Amino acid sequence: MNPIENPLGSIFISHRALASIASQSALESYGVVGLAAKNLAEGITQSLVKDPIMGVDINFEDSAVIIDLYIIVEYGTRIKSVANNVAELIKYQVENTTGLRVKNVNVHIRGLRISNTD
């Protein structure tokens, strides 16, 4: 966990809250057309809960956040740039809204969506 100290006590931000920020940012990031379950087991578990936050893993190393992101990218975009952009956006949004430090954002491309084959 990640307590942030303030004069009245501690603030705890849950993994789930962090995952929500990351997932919302990812879906607004250009070139990302979906989040994907990390594996089959997660896919099944997630399909059983309401409002799942799929495709985002939050871990901590000391007080810094490590985010793993599993995404589907639009076919025909430069994957490297899309991955860079989404990583930068998530780092910025999480750091800016929580004050926590993001150490890594690992982006895993789980697939491409083909809308147009050209």
Added chain:
Amino acid sequence: MDEKTIVSNTPLNSFYSLNGEQFKRFVEASLRWLKANQQLVNSLNVFPVPDGDTGTNMLLTMQAAYNEIAESTDLNIGHISKNLAQGALMGARGNSGVILSQILRGFARVLDNLPEMDAQLFSRALSESRNTAYKGVVRPVEGTILTVIKDVSIAVENAITRTSDLALILEEAVKSADESVKYTPELLPILKTAGVVDSGGKGLFFLLEGALRYTKGLTLDDSAVVIKDLASIKFAETMEAVEDGQDVEVVIDFAPYKTLDLESFYEDLSKIGTSIQVGEGDGLYRMHIHTETEKQDEPESLIKKMGEIYKIYKEDLVDQMKRIEAKKNEISLNKFTPGTIAVVAVSPGIGLSRIFASQGASAIISGGQTMNPSTQEILKAFEDLPTDKVIILPNNKNIILAANTAKTLSVKQVEVIPTKNVAQGISAILRWNPEGDFQQVVDDMNESLEEADCVEITTATRNVVLNGIEVKKGKIIGLLNGKLMIGADDVEDAALKILEKTDLENRERITIFYGSELTEDKANSIAKQIEDKYPDHEIEVHYGGQPLYPIIMSLE
């Protein structure tokens, strides 16, 4: 494409279709015009991540795209646009670059294998650009380049019902792009807050406008004379280059009435003096020159004819040189007693650094509004001090976060006193007791935060409406504890005006720290006026040396 003549209102040459080779020349024009305006686009970048690289990313993407067709002599527009799209895909950088590559990809898909493009095809290609662009994201954010390509494609769909002249249609496209860009702050609140339009949208506008300027034979190389970033032109930068007889430095900020013909501007200036520099930032220009004493008013009368003058600085170089020599001496920090409580202060100017040093700061990090030190720099400043008790004074609200991060990264016992400005920083350090109980000292210093108000006077970098106050770019503004309170015509006026807004009844002392852009005489004359107006208060004037803020005042 070598012509650099500026002819405004040149009639459009009508054309009804475009082959691959002609299209290539339009693309080259777009690229050149974006390049000329790259810095401007960068300066608008606040969304999604405010890292100021949109113009550069779009330019690199467009350059990579153009490289794919630069050598081609293919007349088939389908082939050319396909190669262009391919190049953009391979070279796409940043968000706006990826979106731009999608726009070009959609465009190419419609032109497929066709030899030429007419008005109908142009409209269909733009619609496909829009569709392809929107497909690449789950939740499109409006008020961005996406909105601009959408509006442009709609405007072109309408235009082809009236004419099939591509020159007129292009003019419509540019007009709608311009309007769309101007409307982006209404759709994306963060733009409105920052007082900017969307950077990616503006980049797309320049690409279209470049093509239009090409049809009109207008210049695409305002950058023919190297333009610097406005903020990079500072006083004393060219001190070594002072020539005999050039005794006065004149710097004028102005907004030209129309596109500035830089070549002839440079030519006129070179008749007046030397060390000429011209900088541009977001439509505002800054001219820097060294002249003889007798000619010091000539730059002003020259520029008066060309645009609206916002600010004029004049500086006696000989005097300035002496002052700089005197101030160049290193700050000397007091000897630190190992094991006691260390104070690390962030300071925006040499004079303020000296003041913090004189109060016993153990380490000083230079940094301020536009030059935030990194966590690493803060960490480095105190990691080697022979103590495990450290107090950090960030002295700027944007640096508090980095200071807190440094705290979490350090093995030492570190506390950050969240000082949002220099005034709080100084009042905090006065409470510091190196031998005291750590927690007690921290509490004492935290308590002091309420004891000082901070007044800052600076220049508005863009048009902004905040707290019901409307300020135009380039005007002087006054902030009280970080809040915009007043707009004024000059520093003097601002200093007097803002003091009326403060709670001076409950304050006894006004300390003025004047910045690197204000002369000592000027600072003293402002202090005199304040003294006349508030005879019961104690007034002190110190050299702060901070850039961008001619005056910082601490009210205790």
